[in-house]
Amino acid sequence: MATSNADSNKLLSRPETERTPEEETLVMRLSIFVKMRWVAILGVILVTVVARYGFDIVFPTPPVYIVCVFMALYNLFLTRQLSGLNKLPAEQIIPRARRLGYFHIIFDMLALTVLLHFTGGMENPFVYLFVFHIVMASMGLNDRAVYLLCTVALVMVASLYGMEAVGIIPHVNLEGFVLPTRYQETGRIAAQLVVLAVLLYGTAYMSTAIVREMRTRQREVALRGQLLAEKIDELESAFGEIGKLREERDKFLYFIGVAAHDLKAPLTAIQGFLWVMMGGFTGEISEKQKNILERSAYRITELLRLISDLLDIPRIESGRIVEEMKELSLHQVIFHSIDGHRNLAETKGIELKAEISKELPRIMGSITRLQQVVNNLVNNAIKYTPKGTITVRAQEHDTDVLVEVMDTGIGIPPEDMPRLFDDFFRASNAQSKGTGLGLSISRRIIEAHGGRIWAESPCSGTTSGSKFSFTLPKMSKTTKT
Amino acid sequence: MAGKILVVDDDPDILDAVAMILESQGYKVVTARDGAEGLATLKAEQPDLMILDLLMPKMDGFAVCKELQDPKWSEYKNIPILVLTSVREDASRRRYELETGVELDVDDYLEKPMSPDVLLERVSTSIQKRRP
Numbered sequence: 290m291a292t293s294n295a296d297s298n299k300l301l302s303r304p305e306t307e308r309t310p311e312e313e314t315l316v317m318r319l320s321i322f323v324k325m326r327w328v329a330i331l332g333v334i335l336v337t338v339v340a341r342y343g344f345d346i347v348f349p350t351p352p353v354y355i356v357c358v359f360m361a362l363y364n365l366f367l368t369r370q371l372s373g374l375n376k377l378p379a380e381q382i383i384p385r386a387r388r389l390g391y392f393h394i395i396f397d398m399l400a401l402t403v404l405l406h407f408t409g410g411m412e413n414p415f416v417y418l419f420v421f422h423i424v425m426a427s428m429g430l431n432d433r434a435v436y437l438l439c440t441v442a443l444v445m446v447a448s449l450y451g452m453e454a455v456g457i458i459p460h461v462n463l464e465g466f467v468l469p470t471r472y473q474e475t476g477r478i479a480a481q482l483v484v485l486a487v488l489l490y491g492t493a494y495m496s497t498a499i500v501r502e503m504r505t506r507q508r509e510v511a512l513r514g515q516l517l518a519e520k521i522d523e524l525e526s527a528f529g530e531i532g533k534l535r536e537e538r539d540k541f542l543y544f545i546g547v548a549a550h551d552l553k554a555p556l557t558a559i560q561g562f563l564w565v566m567m568g569g570f571t572g573e574i575s576e577k578q579k580n581i582l583e584r585s586a587y588r589i590t591e592l593l594r595l596i597s598d599l600l601d602i603p604r605i606e607s608g609r610i611v612e613e614m615k616e617l618s619l620h621q622v623i624f625h626s627i628d629g630h631r632n633l634a635e636t637k638g639i640e641l642k643a644e645i646s647k648e649l650p651r652i653m654g655s656i657t658r659l660q661q662v663v664n665n666l667v668n669n670a671i672k673y674t675p676k677g678t679i680t681v682r683a684q685e686h687d688t689d690v691l692v693e694v695m696d697t698g699i700g701i702p703p704e705d706m707p708r709l710f711d712d713f714f715r716a717s718n719a720q721s722k723g724t725g726l727g728l729s730i731s732r733r734i735i736e737a738h739g740g741r742i743w744a745e746s747p748c749s750g751t752t753s754g755s756k757f758s759f760t761l762p763k764m765s766k767t768t769k770t
Numbered sequence: 771m772a773g774k775i776l777v778v779d780d781d782p783d784i785l786d787a788v789a790m791i792l793e794s795q796g797y798k799v800v801t802a803r804d805g806a807e808g809l810a811t812l813k814a815e816q817p818d819l820m821i822l823d824l825l826m827p828k829m830d831g832f833a834v835c836k837e838l839q840d841p842k843w844s845e846y847k848n849i850p851i852l853v854l855t856s857v858r859e860d861a862s863r864r865r866y867e868l869e870t871g872v873e874l875d876v877d878d879y880l881e882k883p884m885s886p887d888v889l890l891e892r893v894s895t896s897i898q899k900r901r902p
Binding site: 560 | 781783784787791794860883
């Protein structure tokens with residue numbers, strides 16, 4: 290993600306001339322300004338009426354109303370300009386809106402200055418309303434423009450006060466409110482201008498700082514939103530990919546299932562006939578014929594075993610094994626397997642031992658499938674152990690049950706270890722035939738139970754044999770109740 | 771007399787093989803190629819045992835077992851059923867339970883391919899068990 294960090298830096302530090310998120314909302318702000326202006330016009334009229342008749346402050350009112358009419362006129366003009374904005378091409382909207390913003394504020398400041406002139410000049414305390422203009426400007430314009438507007442306001446007010454003081458333009462005294470000589474007191478004028486300057490520049494400094502902070506945050510949010518949208522896109526396409534792969538896998542599993550099943554039916558029929566002949570149900574057969582029939586039947590048994598292994602894979606992979614799961618005791622599974630293999634072990638002269646703790650917790654699982662795993666491991670152990678002992682051990686651990694099958698057999702060559710649980714893999718030192726699917730099916734079964742299976746060779750602490758281990762999660766972990 | 775056995779299977783070769791094995795021991799064998807035909811033959815022939823395959827076209831073995839639960843088949847209730855199929859027993863039982871909500875009520879279950887000796891042994895056990 291190094292590139293997007295670089296992007297974000299670029300985005301956060303880009304020059305003021307580029308579009309910012311606040312400028313995007315500029316148009317919306319301008320329309321708010323227009324509405325506020327109507328309120329301001331009403332306010333001016335109201336204040337005039339109240340001052341004239343409520344407080345008996347005497348000043349000529351017609352110029353005030355004329356200024357109000359003028360304000361109303363340019364406000365209508367700005368409203369029209371604003372609605373025309375949306376018809377412009379996207380890249381022109383912002384520069385135009387910014388220019389409009391300047392006009393709004395300059396017009397407003399001019400209108401306020403003219404109003405002040407007709408309502409007492411420096412006698413009128415409403416001069417401090419210029420603060421509003423500065424706050425408005427800092428919301429939509431860049432910092433330099435805001436300070437410039439501060440200066441413009443000060444120049445306007447200073448010129449007004451100055452020109453009135455020296456008599457270039459007439460002065461209106463607010464009779465009954467301020468002494469008629471005050472407008473020529475330079476000290477007063479200077480003090481008022483200093484206060485106004487401090488107020489305007491101070492406001493500009495604070496509000497632009499706040500707006501700058503907001504701007505940074507807004508950009509971060511916008512950037513995060515953009516990154517998030519990208520990630521969501523990536524996720525969506527990944528999900529789509531997964532869905533497609535799963536669909537294809539399901540189709541393939543279905544194909545294996547149908548193919549294996551269709552192979553099974555004719556083989557079963559052939560096997561039936563072979564056994565019928567071998568059993569002499571169709572008349573006497575010679576020893577030689579019987580021998581050939583037996584060998585054919587053996588090959589068919591091998592094929593049927595391979596097919597049944599192939600059928601197991603889709604059954605386990607498609608998750609149907611979950612339907613078979615219920616609460617069970619591993620005790621029963623392990624002893625059933627040991628009992629089933631005792632004869633085979635005895636004929637080879639191998640000792641078959643069980644070291645199983647009495648208090649094995651119950652687990653959730655498929656009895657037949659786990660039986661298949663233990664049978665496979667015990668059977669393999671017997672197959673690859675010429676003499677010695679096979680030990681089946683089961684212990685409870687913190688979160689799971691550990692089952693181990695250890696032998697003193699020929700072991701597994703180190704180079705074979707990584708591929709031991711792969712489909713159709715047979716160890717390079719294996720003499721007897723098998724489908725090469727036994728361990729890979731065992732792995733699938735154990736993984737479907739949420740467990741793990743692995744092998745070690747030689748057995749830890751010895752120099753020979755191999756040890757196969759698997760874990761199964763305890764009940765509390767897998768059941769929802 | 772050894773008894774009359776109805777064998778229901780869609781595979782004619784399996785039917786032949788099973789028939790040969792059974793007839794060698796003196797059983798009389800009648801056959802049917804699907805579940806519907808099997809039920810009709812059951813009515814007509816009143817066999818001593820029914821050997822039933824599970825996966826068949828038209829009406830499968832599961833449907834036959836379900837149909838036999840109906841009270842109108844009560845007079846055939848004492849005819850033992852031996853399932854002979856290539857479907858594994860636990861898978862079949864689970865499927866039947868899921869579909870009907872009751873246990874698969876059959877007397878014996880044998881997975882194909884079946885060795886003649888085992889088949890004969892299971893057949894004779896089943897027949898004797900229900901023989902009044």
